[in-house]
Amino acid sequence: MTQSNVVYLQALVSVPRTSAITQDNMLAVYEAVVAQKQFIEAQKLLLDEGIEILKQYMGDSEVLISSDGRRLATWEKQQLRTTFKVELLKKNFPLEYELCCEKEKEARRPFCLK
Numbered sequence: 329m330t331q332s333n334v335v336y337l338q339a340l341v342s343v344p345r346t347s348a349i350t351q352d353n354m355l356a357v358y359e360a361v362v363a364q365k366q367f368i369e370a371q372k373l374l375l376d377e378g379i380e381i382l383k384q385y386m387g388d389s390e391v392l393i394s395s396d397g398r399r400l401a402t403w404e405k406q407q408l409r410t411t412f413k414v415e416l417l418k419k420n421f422p423l424e425y426e427l428c429c430e431k432e433k434e435a436r437r438p439f440c441l442k
Contacts, residue, residue: 362441 382401386392392401418425 358441365441 382392383403386401386403390402390404391399392403394400414425417428
């Protein structure tokens with residue numbers, strides 16, 4: 329477990345789940361969450377770099393096989409996707425577009441760390 333993970337877990341454990349949550353508790357958790365997010369983003373960059381190295385090694389091969397015969401990775405071509413041009417429908421067939429649209433029942437509430 330990394331130092332970052334330990335700090336994150338300590339901050340989460342320090343916040344009481346049943347009693348009133350204080351501003352100080354929330355600040356500690358917020359700082360720990362931001363630090364953990366930054367750590368994960370850095371790890372993701374390393375992961376992406378490693379994946380690119382494997383893809384370069386594989387070239388046109390669809391399967392990466394170890395020297396002892398284990399399948400380590402696959403990178404197969406997939407069927408082409410069919411996309412729907414919503415703006416074209418809206419422009420050329422506005423009535424049909426409106427008939428096919430359905431509004432969400434509840435507004436979204438995205439969570440964003442600043």
